Amino acid sequence: MDSRTELGEFLRSRRARIQPEDVGLPPAGGRRRVPGLRREELALLAGVSVAYYTRLEQGHGRNASVEVWNAVARALQLDDTERAHLLHLAQPHRGRERDGGGPQRVRRELRHLLDALDSVPAYLLGRRMDVLGWNQMARALLYDFPSQHPRQRNMARLVFLEPTSRELFADWEPKARETVGYLRMDAGRYPDDKHLNELVGELSVKSEEFRRMWADHTVADKKHGTKRLQHPLVGELTLAYETFQLPDNPDQHLITYHAEPLSPSADALRLLASWGVDDNMREHQGS
Structure with missing residues (x-):
């Protein structure tokens, strides 16, 4: 760009x-x-x-x-x-790689941490909102990430191009707007990121909503808040999310979801955890 x-x-x-x-x-x-x-x-x-x-x-x-x-x-x-x-x-040259600095790698210890959070949906976001890692609960709650080609494991693609996202996120419009805002921030940091430019081009061609929101020049940074979800198996959930920027890699963020203790959403998460993510669950989602 x-x-x-x-x-x-x-x-x-x-x-x-x-x-x-x-x-x-x-x-x-x-x-x-x-x-x-x-x-x-x-x-x-x-x-x-x-x-x-x-x-x-x-x-x-x-x-x-x-x-x-x-x-x-x-x-x-x-x-x-x-x-x-x-x-x-x-000032795009202020001590930063304009193209993002090469491939994104995930430390082994981070993958172990994701697996250890067995009752907390958690996933790792990298530049341009690429999904770099996830645990079973995030897979059960949000998307079946392993079924996606690695290039398609991107939250912006999922939000705008995956039809089920409009059903999953009860407040889809705010979710979509913040997603565009995150991409805008990355575009400012890394104007020569070829993959980011390709992603913006693809979304602009395939989604009228993305084109409209991109033209607003709204920017956002990953923080914390609340999301309402409508899950196909456990129904409505109201979950708080937290964002943790990695100290040794500011381009990577760990996102976690949790429910208010003793709430219906907490019960729904426990139910989701008890089922896990197996072939039977995927068949249920596809039925």
Whole structure:
């Protein structure tokens, strides 16, 4: 991806969502040619000249200081995740491999840890949301990952291209949006990642929803929260999820799901664990 083009589009999309009255400027009068703030208004808020900000928005700000970009981020009211994404786009060579640094590997000890979490659905995500590892509970709860070709073991592909995902995730739209946001963050970190560019291209061709959400330039980082699932075997579950970034590999994240103790969802997870993932269960899911 062209990080200069991405930078300009991201700045324009964030500028468009702010109204003058939101930042203490006089309300917009008459008809405005663009939604949100004008360039001159944003430049005023950031403390730079209009010509200088225009160059930034055109992707010619590689030599701009972090202080300047922080001023632009404040003027655009960016949150921490958006600010990080802006800096990735503005300064793509800041000590990072633009292409992601080669193949993704999983430590043996991590695979052992996944297996040891026998009552907790857990899986390992890598760059571009590739699923690198999982345990039996994650396989039972989410997808039969081993049945997928390794290239297809990707949460974005599963969310947008696997029909059962719309049934599994009760709140599919928020799940899809956060998935796109994660990919946007990776695209900012690694603009030359060939596999990520191919993934975005494939999803854009095959999913109208993905094209629409990708055009919003929304970014997200993996955190924690709650998911509602509608499982074909055990019914409705409300599960909390946690995300753990690996200290020796910030591109890998361990995702776990758990239920409120003594809740119906906890009972459902125990039932799922008692069945395991065997041929009979897969046949039941396919019936």
